Amino acid sequence: MGIAAFGETTPFLTVGNLPFVHVPMATLEADRIYEVWTSDRPVFHERDGSIASARSDQVLFGCLQGFENGPGLHDVTRRAYTEIFDFLEGTGYNKLLRIWNYFPRITDVEDNEERYRKFNSGRHEAFFSMVRYRELIPAASALGSLTGPLTIYFLAAREAGLPVENPRQVSAYRYPSQYGTRSPFFSRAMRTNLGGSPLLLISGTSSIVGHESAHSRDPEAQTRETITNIRALLANGESLGFKPAQRGLTLKAYIRHREHYSLIRRTVVEEFGSGTKVVYLQADICRPELLVEIEGLCPSA
Ligand code: 3EB
Numbered sequence: 001m002g003i004a005a006f007g008e009t010t011p012f013l014t015v016g017n018l019p020f021v022h023v024p025m026a027t028l029e030a031d032r033i034y035e036v037w038t039s040d041r042p043v044f045h046e047r048d049g050s051i052a053s054a055r056s057d058q059v060l061f062g063c064l065q066g067f068e069n070g071p072g073l074h075d076v077t078r079r080a081y082t083e084i085f086d087f088l089e090g091t092g093y094n095k096l097l098r099i100w101n102y103f104p105r106i107t108d109v110e111d112n113e114e115r116y117r118k119f120n121s122g123r124h125e126a127f128f129s130m131v132r133y134r135e136l137i138p139a140a141s142a143l144g145s146l147t148g149p150l151t152i153y154f155l156a157a158r159e160a161g162l163p164v165e166n167p168r169q170v171s172a173y174r175y176p177s178q179y180g181t182r183s184p185f186f187s188r189a190m191r192t193n194l195g196g197s198p199l200l201l202i203s204g205t206s207s208i209v210g211h212e213s214a215h216s217r218d219p220e221a222q223t224r225e226t227i228t229n230i231r232a233l234l235a236n237g238e239s240l241g242f243k244p245a246q247r248g249l250t251l252k253a254y255i256r257h258r259e260h261y262s263l264i265r266r267t268v269v270e271e272f273g274s275g276t277k278v279v280y281l282q283a284d285i286c287r288p289e290l291l292v293e294i295e296g297l298c299p300s301a
Contacts, residue, residue, distance in 0.1 A: 001039050001054040002061035004100070004153050006281055007032035008146065017045045019052035021063040021153050023102045024146040028261050028280035035252075037061050037155075039195065050080075051087050059194050060093040063153035073103065073115050076150050077122030085130050088156050096138045097161045097190045098201040099154040106144035106284050116142065116286045117180040119150075124182035136160050137173060140186035141204035141295050143254050144284025155201070157194070163187035164200065164240060166233045170211040179211070184286075189233050191242050198300035200237050200244065204254070205229045206285065206293045216289040219260040223267040226294050234298060248299035249276045254283040256291045264292055 002019035005011045006027055014020050027033050041056040053062035064083065066076040088094045101123075106116050119142065127134045138154070145151065165171050165188050172184040190201045207214045207222035208229070215221035234244045249272065255264055261280060268278055285293045 001037045001043055001056065001059075002052075002063060002153065003037070004035040004063070005032055006035070019045070019054050019061055019063045019153075021065070021151055022148075023151055024104075024148045025102070025143075026146065026258070026282040028255065028258065028282055033279050033281065041195075048087050048090075049083055051083060053087070053091075055091065055093060058157060058159075058196075060088070060091060060156045061153070062087070062156070063151075065148075066150040066152070068149065072110070073118040073150065074122040077119045078126045080150060080152055081123055081126030082129070084152070084154065085126065085133050089132075093156045093158055094132060095136055095157050095160040096133060097155045097157055097192050098139045099152060099186075101140065101142040101150070101152055102145040103150040104145050104147050106142070106286055107288050114180075117182075120180050120184050121182040124185050127185050134185075137163050137185060137187045139163070139188070139190040139201045139203040141293070142184070142286055143204065143293065144286075155192075155194075157192065159193060161190040161192040161201075162240060164189040164191055164233060164237045164242075166205075166229055167236060168229055168232045169208055175211050189237060191237060191240065198242055200234070200242055200298040200300075202230060202233060202296040202298065204293045204295045205233070206287075206290045208290075213287055213289045217291075219257075219291045220263055220267050222291050223264050224271065226292055227268070227271045230294065230296070237298075243301040245299045245301040247275045248301075249296060250298075251276060251278040251294050251296040253278055253280050254285060254293045255280060256283070256285055258282050260291060268294075
């Protein structure tokens with residue numbers, strides 16, 4: 001249905017009329033990582049404005065880029081989200097389930113405001129200008145890319161998912177204003193029913209307890225705290241009727257500093273065993289003190 005290619009240079013590959021997005025990001029185990037979303041159903045492709053999409057009878061994959069030449073990141077983000085919402089309204093796949101956001105210099109300050117905060121206020125404005133979309137808060141990730149435009153890809157469906165929060169963490173959309181006057185608008189996870197079998201889409205998860213970052217400067221402790229958060233999320237999903245498959249977990253780990261890679265990988269393998277599939281990328285995380293962030297997918301047993 002769609003491909004997100006992670007790597008430092010633009011790939012020459014395009015695959016027919018499949019939605020294809022390149023995320024400029026260093027990878028830690030191969031030159032490139034291709035995240036490929038597939039369906040065993042017939043798929044219909046469409047281009048609409050900046051959005052390339054593919055949909056089966058159940059789920060829609062879409063991607064777009066927003067360029068910051070002229071309007072700043074706040075407006076670019078608001079416009080990108082508004083375009084997504086308008087597009088989804090026209091398709092009927094108007095339940096946004098999961099969204100990935102990548103843009104460069106995420107913690108840089110421009111005109112006295114951190115870029116992640118500009119992104120958050122643009123995203124928040126878009127969600128709050130369309131009632132339907134603030135009623136189902138999607139799972140998300142937001143990471144720093146090496147260069148390039150705001151790059152977004154997403155999954156949406158006709159059928160709503162069930163947002164799952166983490167009892168160890170304040171919901172991001174309720175973070176206190178010290179993290180920005182417009183809070184980050186995402187759920188910790190989304191339980192979906194793609195292709196008829198339940199799947200938990202796990203948002204980017206970090207070493208945050210309550211709303212505060214834990215274990216500054218300690219990559220191993222941050223990794224363990226992040227994993228404790230993922231386990232708490234799975235347990236909370238279980239209490240809502242989702243049965244996590246023991247061996248089906250697939251993770252995508254973002255590591256701030258390349259030199260922490262082997263320590264973080266060793267810690268992840270220690271915690272989850274070698275049966276868990278993990279890909280490793282090098283990326284800036286949205287709080288300067290955070291050294292690792294992990295997102296993932298968990299099928300049901
Ligand atoms: C956090 O828990 C860490 O702004 O969309 C994780 C996942 C984070 C998604 C987002 C941010 C986002 O607040 C950062």
